[in-house]
Amino acid sequence: ETKNYSKRKCFFCSGPVHARKNCPAVDVECHTCGKKGHFSTVCRSKNSAACFQEKYENYTAYITAAAPSSLQKAMVTAFVKGVRADALIDTGSSISFINEGFANLLNLRKQHCKQTVSMASSSLKSQVKHLTRQTIRIGECSYRNLELLIVKDLCADMIIGHDVLQMHSSLGLAFGGPKQTLKICSVAEATVPAVPLFTNLSTECKPIAIRSRKHSHEDELFIAAEVKKLLREGIIEESQSPWRAQVLITNNTNHKKRMVIDYSQTINRYTQLDAYPLPNIEEVVTKISNYTVFSTIDLQSAYHQVPILSQEKKYTAFEAARNLYQFTRVPFGVTNGVSAFQRTIDWVIRKEELSGTFAYIDDITVCGKTQEDHDMNLEKFMHAVNKY
Numbered sequence: 498e499t500k501n502y503s504k505r506k507c508f509f510c511s512g513p514v515h516a517r518k519n520c521p522a523v524d525v526e527c528h529t530c531g532k533k534g535h536f537s538t539v540c541r542s543k544n545s546a547a548c549f550q551e552k553y554e555n556y557t558a559y560i561t562a563a564a565p566s567s568l569q570k571a572m573v574t575a576f577v578k579g580v581r582a583d584a585l586i587d588t589g590s591s592i593s594f595i596n597e598g599f600a601n602l603l604n605l606r607k608q609h610c611k612q613t614v615s616m617a618s619s620s621l622k623s624q625v626k627h628l629t630r631q632t633i634r635i636g637e638c639s640y641r642n643l644e645l646l647i648v649k650d651l652c653a654d655m656i657i658g659h660d661v662l663q664m665h666s667s668l669g670l671a672f673g674g675p676k677q678t679l680k681i682c683s684v685a686e687a688t689v690p691a692v693p694l695f696t697n698l699s700t701e702c703k704p705i706a707i708r709s710r711k712h713s714h715e716d717e718l719f720i721a722a723e724v725k726k727l728l729r730e731g732i733i734e735e736s737q738s739p740w741r742a743q744v745l746i747t748n749n750t751n752h753k754k755r756m757v758i759d760y761s762q763t764i765n766r767y768t769q770l771d772a773y774p775l776p777n778i779e780e781v782v783t784k785i786s787n788y789t790v791f792s793t794i795d796l797q798s799a800y801h802q803v804p805i806l807s808q809e810k811k812y813t814a815f816e817a818a819r820n821l822y823q824f825t826r827v828p829f830g831v832t833n834g835v836s837a838f839q840r841t842i843d844w845v846i847r848k849e850e851l852s853g854t855f856a857y858i859d860d861i862t863v864c865g866k867t868q869e870d871h872d873m874n875l876e877k878f879m880h881a882v883n884k885y
Contacts, residue, residue, distance in 0.1 A: 508535070509522045509523070509535040510536050510539065511538060522534060522535050522536045526606065527540050570670070570671070570672045571587075572584065572585055572586075572653060573586060573635055573636075575633050575634065575635045575654075575657070577595075577599075577603060577631055577632075577633050578603055578605075578631070580603055582599060582654035582655050583653050583654045584633075584635065584654060584655040585652065585655070585656050586657050586662070586668070586670060587657065587658055588662065588668070590656055590659065592644070592646060592658045592659070592660050593645050593655065593656060593658045593660055594646045594647070594648045594651060594655065594658070595645040595647055595651075596647075596648070596649075596653065596654050596655065597648060597650075597651075598649075600629060600645075600647050606629060607627040607628070607629050607647060608627065608628050608629065610625060610626065610627060610628045611625075611626065612624075612625045612628075612646065612722070613625070613715060613719075623648060625646045625647065627646075627647040628644055628646050628647060629647060630644055631643060631645060635657070640661055643660075689803060689804070689841050689844070689845065689885050690804075691805055691807070692803055692804070692827065692837040692838075692840070693806055693809065694806075694809055694812070694827065694831055695768055695809050695812050697768070697769035697771070698768060699767045699768075699769060701767065702767035705740060705741070705762065705763045705766070706739065706740065707741055707742060707743045707759075707816075709816060710744075712744075712746065717818070719756065720744060720746070720756055720818055724820075724822065728822075730801075732801045732824065733824050734810075734823060735820065735821065735823075736811065736821045736823035738810075738811035738812075738821065738823055739811070740763055740764065740812055740814040741814055741815065742758050742759055742762070742763045742813075742814065742815040743758075743759050743762075743815065743816055744758055744759070744816070744817050745757050745758075745759050757830055758813075758828060758830050759830070760813075760828075760830045760831050764812040764831065765831065768831070768832040768833060770832060771833040771836040773837075773839060775835070776839075778857065781855050781857060781862075784855060785855060788853060788864035788871075789866055789867070790864065790865045790867065790868050790870070791862060791863070791864050792862070792863045792864075792875055793860065793861070793862050794863065799838060799858070799859030800827040800829055801826050802826065803826055803827045803837065803841050804825060804826050804827075805824065810823045810824060811823060813828050813831065835858060838858060838859070842858075843856065845885060849877065849881040851878055852874050853865055853870070853871070853874040854874060854877075854878055861878070863878050
């Protein structure tokens with residue numbers, strides 16, 4: 498008797514019978530039972546679906562009770578491995594997180610890491626020991642291989658930070674309040690002409706490589722994270738320069754760490770001052786006092802928006818995370834960074850003929866004698882921002 502195998506199905510993926518090594522489910526984790534090698538649709542674990550549903554309902558009840566109701570309007574629906582998740586949009590977070598309980602529920606594959614996460618108050622810190630890389634879906638957008646730090650007792654299933662948000666030109670959240678829409682104006686990466694920083698160098702200028710500095714383990718982790726962010730944003734790149742400055746870790750007025758490059762012992766020693774004048778603050782205030790309606794705009798990471806000349810990048814080289822990098826845009830700490838940026842923003846205002854617009858470095862004030870006049874000037878400024 499000849500048996501017909503053509504209608505038989507694979508036990509692991511439910512497709513036509515094939516060699517095990519060719520099965521599409523061979524390296525897949527079942528999000529129902531957590532075991533590797535089969536799809537959840539063919540999972541034969543006893544009561545697996547019921548167990549998952551019970552665990553999911555218990556977890557959901559816990560996380561719903563833990564999450565403040567005031568955050569609900571900043572929540573969006575996300576999907577991880579086909580499972581619904583409540584994700585908090587956090588514009589104050591540089592990276593994204595996933596709740597440890599939710600990660601365990603889905604049996605997500607974890608990788609060991611050692612990272613310190615600072616909260617809004619820098620005195621509050623959390624030690625992260627694991628991360629996971631997953632594809633998540635929000636609305637019609639998918640984010641493949643997204644790195645999520647696993648943190649215990651989050652106020653939501655996930656927190657979506659700048660690593661995701663910066664992929665989009667803008668973000669809209671509806672809060673349903675009675676006031677008109679509040680638009681927070683900021684400038685992303687500018688496409689203005691590259692600026693010279695080191696046109697006037699002294700005749701004795703020669704490359705200097707400062708000896709490597711030691712940092713605490715905590716500072717090393719912070720430096721590595723900052724370098725990763727700057728690389729991702731295209732602000733720095735790897736370098737083969739003969740110059741080498743060193744990084745310093747400082748605390749700002751809010752006691753948050755900040756990585757700065759010490760150019761005082763390298764290129765600043767040979768840089769002659771660019772005499773381009775900064776606006777006189779008293780004169781600016783006098784001009785602004787002639788108007789009645791105002792908007793103030795603080796350009797985000799202003800220096801890092803302005804590209805520098807390719808042949809001058811070598812002068813900005815610095816050591817960090819056991820590597821040598823150089824800036825592609827104006828760095829903080831160089832002698833003529835301020836004058837270069839002021840010259841650029843003044844050029845934009847003149848070229849676009851922006852009325853009632855005053856700039857003191859990265860602080861922009863847009864004015865109008867009436868609301869209509871102000872709105873027209875602000876619209877022209879925003880048009881210029883989008884242009885550059």
